[in-house]
Amino acid sequence: MSLLHPVFRDIGSAEDAADAAAALWLARTGAGWSPADEAALQAWITADVAQAEAWAGIGEVMDLFDDASAPELAPLRDQALRAADQGARRRPVLTRRRLIGGGVGAGLAAAAAGLVVLDAQPPWRTYRAEPGARRSVVLADGSRLTLDAGAEVRTRFTDGRRDLVLTTGQARFEVAKAPRRPFAVAVGDHLVVATGTAFNIEHEGDGAMVTLLEGRVEVRARRTGQVAARLQPGQGYRLAAGGDGVLIPQADVNQAVAWTEGQLIFQDERLETAARRVSRYSPQRPIRVSPEAGDLRVSGVFAADDADAFVEAVSLYLPVAATRRPDGSVDLTLRRAPAP
DSSP: OOOSOGGGTTOSSHHHHHHHHHHHHHHHOSTTOOHHHHHHHHHHHHTOHHHHHHHHHHHHHHHHHTOTTOGGGHHHHHHHHHHHHHHTTSSSOOOHHHHHHSHHHHHHHHHTTSOOOOOSSOOOEEEEOOTTOOEEEEOTTSOEEEEOTTOEEEEEEOSSOEEEEEEEEEEEEEOOOOTTSOEEEEETTEEEEESSOEEEEEEETTEEEEEEEESOEEEEETTTOOEEEEEOTTOEEEEOTTSOEEEESSOOHHHHHGGGGTEEEEEEEEHHHHHHHHHTTOTTSOEEEOTTTTTOEEEEEEETTOHHHHHHHHHHHSSEEEEEOTTSOEEEEEOOOOOO
């Protein structure tokens, strides 16, 4: 089911639809605004990164109109609000792009006597951990982000939102408390939403695993905003492409955070998956597993930066043979039984 108002159905792009919806929400604020209205607005904002971006952008433009040092801008703000309200009632819909780029933007420029608005939205900032190394950073709001080897997270913070995208790899999020600024991490088709808590997300291929360490989080469908799960400390949620997921009532927290201490814990893990994780820490010497051996199971505790010990252990306890290549890479293949 679409969350879009019917007036948005003819809009050609999702970005325009989000901008138009933000204009409609803006027009509705003011007298008569209720707690239920605020809850509905917050649900809409957190349902999709594009919607959060649209709301942040239009809010910052309206903040310019509210500047007390420039009272001559007040009539322009009123004009923008009236235009947004009218745009919600007819087609074509007045979107934020048209508010900024059309007559309102021109009037603002003239009234501000030379003020130039280049972009109402702050840029995305990207944090990466190099292959073979972990990285820890303190974000602008005081939250701490710890990246596993090879992981990447993009962030964009505004006065009302904290939006992040885990594009690849694994990260731990220790969220500074700010109840009025939801902290939303997009991963695949889902959003993990918190206000002050600590959790771990591992993003592998089309799936991901969320493990809650402290506080509470909601896992939501990214497109609809529907809540898929509300996690308590010690619980996990396994995400899959397409919006499906599985609640893990008792997740292995030690396994989820062992990488932050330089360890990898495998519990009945597929050999192919375990080898790929070990290879994050030795990208110049990757471990490749043949399809025939990929489903063999691995359990144990390994030093993240000791690929040789991992290869030696699996070769000893599993029916696999290790072939070392001149470039330092290793091939693990199913060991054949000797001919009779």
